[in-house]
Amino acid sequence: MKIEEEVKKYMENKYSMIKASNYQIQAKETAIFPSDKALEYLSLGLVGEAGEVANKIKKLIRDGRVDHDWKNTIMAEDIASEVGDVLWYCAMLTDHIGIDLGKVMEKNLDKLKSRKSRGVLGGSGDNR
Numbered sequence: 001m002k003i004e005e006e007v008k009k010y011m012e013n014k015y016s017m018i019k020a021s022n023y024q025i026q027a028k029e030t031a032i033f034p035s036d037k038a039l040e041y042l043s044l045g046l047v048g049e050a051g052e053v054a055n056k057i058k059k060l061i062r063d064g065r066v067d068h069d070w071k072n073t074i075m076a077e078d079i080a081s082e083v084g085d086v087l088w089y090c091a092m093l094t095d096h097i098g099i100d101l102g103k104v105m106e107k108n109l110d111k112l113k114s115r116k117s118r119g120v121l122g123g124s125g126d127n128r
C-alpha cells in the first residue's frame with residue numbers, strides 16, 4: 001500500500017467525516033423537550049453536561065491519575081461521551097435560535113485565526 005493510501009486510511013479511522021450540519025439535523029430527531037421552555041431547557045442542559053465533563057476530570061485529579069496514562073482508558077471514553085452530550089446541546093441551542101452549527105464552527109475558527117494573526121489569542125475581551 002502506498003504511503004498516501006496509508007495516511008488516508010489512518011485519517012479516516014482517526015477522524016469522523018460527519019458534517020456539523022448533518023449532525024445538527026440528525027440530533028434534532030432525538031430532541032424531546034417542551035418547546036415553550038426550549039431556551040431554558042437547552043441552556044441548563046448545556047451547563048449540566050459541561051459539569052459532567054468537569055466532574056469526570058475532577059475524579060481523575062482526585063484519584064491522582066491526571067498525570068498518568070489514562071487517555072486510552074474507559075475514562076477517556078467516558079469524557080468523550082460527555083463532550084458528545086455537550087455537543088448535542090450546542091447543536092440544539094443553535095438550532096433553536098436558527099443558526100447552523102457548521103456556520104458557528106466556521107465563524108469561531110475565523111475569529112480565532114484572526115486573533116492569532118493579530119497576536120491577540122491571549123488576553124481577554126470578546127471583541128479583540
Ligand SMILES: [Mg+2]
Pocket residue numbers: 049052081082085
Ligand atoms: Mg451526560
